[in-house]
Amino acid sequence: MAKPPVLQNGPVSYAGTMKKIDELFVAHKLWLAPDKLALARRIAPEITCAFTSGHDPIPNEILDALPNLKLVACFGVGVDGANVPELARRGIVVTNTPDVLTEEVADFGMALLLATVRQVVKGDRYVRSGDWVKRGNMEMTWSLTGGKTMGIIGLGRIGKAIAKRAEAFNLKIAYHGRTRQPDVSYRYYADPVSLAKDSDILMVVTPGGPGTKHLVNAAVLEALGPSGIFINVARGSVVDQAALVAALKARKIAAAGLDVFETEPCVPAGLADMLDNVVLQPHQASATHETRGAMGDLMIANVQAFLEGKPVLTPVKV
Numbered sequence: 001m002a003k004p005p006v007l008q009n010g011p012v013s014y015a016g017t018m019k020k021i022d023e024l025f026v027a028h029k030l031w032l033a034p035d036k037l038a039l040a041r042r043i044a045p046e047i048t049c050a051f052t053s054g055h056d057p058i059p060n061e062i063l064d065a066l067p068n069l070k071l072v073a074c075f076g077v078g079v080d081g082a083n084v085p086e087l088a089r090r091g092i093v094v095t096n097t098p099d100v101l102t103e104e105v106a107d108f109g110m111a112l113l114l115a116t117v118r119q120v121v122k123g124d125r126y127v128r129s130g131d132w133v134k135r136g137n138m139e140m141t142w143s144l145t146g147g148k149t150m151g152i153i154g155l156g157r158i159g160k161a162i163a164k165r166a167e168a169f170n171l172k173i174a175y176h177g178r179t180r181q182p183d184v185s186y187r188y189y190a191d192p193v194s195l196a197k198d199s200d201i202l203m204v205v206t207p208g209g210p211g212t213k214h215l216v217n218a219a220v221l222e223a224l225g226p227s228g229i230f231i232n233v234a235r236g237s238v239v240d241q242a243a244l245v246a247a248l249k250a251r252k253i254a255a256a257g258l259d260v261f262e263t264e265p266c267v268p269a270g271l272a273d274m275l276d277n278v279v280l281q282p283h284q285a286s287a288t289h290e291t292r293g294a295m296g297d298l299m300i301a302n303v304q305a306f307l308e309g310k311p312v313l314t315p316v317k318v
């Protein structure tokens with residue numbers, strides 16, 4: 001049987017998935033085309049489906065050139081960068097990859113928390129640099145013990161999986177979201193400042209986009225306080241990065257662990273320079289062979305279902 005044609009807007013960040021796409025489809029690779037619009041116009045009659053990462057919007061002029069496009073399948077659960085409202089306005093269905101990455105991202109949220117609180121990266125540098133020999137034992141770190149509270153902003157699939165892990169560390173859990181969840185026993189806070197005030201650790205795991213832009217601002221960080229630990233595995237846009245740098249510099253909070261940034265892959269010197277109280281990661285929370293492979297398989301399964309006339313598996317609700 002002939003392979004179905006698809007548009008591939010950009011590379012997805014897993015080589016195994018890139019290979020599978022080429023095995024299963026005739027994938028027209030937009031980002032490699034010297035004249036993208038000419039490519040879109042040429043393939044337009046046969047293109048009903050596109051693959052993209054949740055971070056790269058398909059430009060409007062390309063959408064204009066593809067009147068038969070009916071489905072955009074995203075690689076990732078967060079689709080804040082995919083211009084979903086515009087796709088919905090055009091009647092194009094969007095799919096994402098929820099659930100298959102939940103446990104992996106939750107593991108990483110805890111790993112980042114532990115690395116930040118116990119200064120694991122600094123300790124690694126201390127050994128390799130010879131400081132252990134020259135200066136003796138490294139200074140004490142912060143601690144997760146003693147009945148501390150983790151405030152979670154965004155108690156969804158991943159937030160709940162982090163909460164479950166945090167309970168095993170004897171942390172108390174509280175949360176903020178737009179709505180109180182009646183089936184959840186954790187304490188609810190209607191605003192992030194009150195949550196931060198009662199939290200020792202603030203863990204952010206909301207979607208990105210305009211609805212959460214700078215939800216964590218100077219006031220939230222001030223409320224978290226000088227012994228507060230801030231962890232972000234959500235999106236860089238959820239935090240006012242300048243306010244975060246200022247709060248860390250002024251020791252208004254103790255430390256931060258960050259997997260996501262406002263302008264990835266660029267990280268401001270203000271953050272990169274802070275070696276003692278900041279742990280930085282290059283958007284790695286779902287980045288294992290197993291999970292990236294499962295995300296790719298789900299993204300592909302959505303397109304296959306659509307092409308077979310079946311309901312897509314994981315549509316994004318608009």
Ligand code: NAP
Nearest residue numbers: 078154155156157158177178179206207208211233234285
């Ligand atoms: P989810 O199940 O939809 O959970 C999202 C949570 O955020 C919900 O509890 C929701 O609660 C809350 N929320 C949404 N808008 C909000 C707002 N304006 N203010 C406060 N809370 C808000 O999604 P998920 O599967 O857990 O994924 C969450 C996010 O994690 C993704 O969208 C993505 O941004 C991020 N993520 C990052 C990585 C990474 O590599 N670092 C990997 C995967 C996911 P309410 O509806 O009650 O507000």
Ligand code: 8YV
Nearest residue numbers: 013053054075076077078286
């Ligand atoms: C991926 C993510 O790193 O699913 C998400 O929302 O942020 C991550 O799992 C990303 O989407 C891959 O490009």
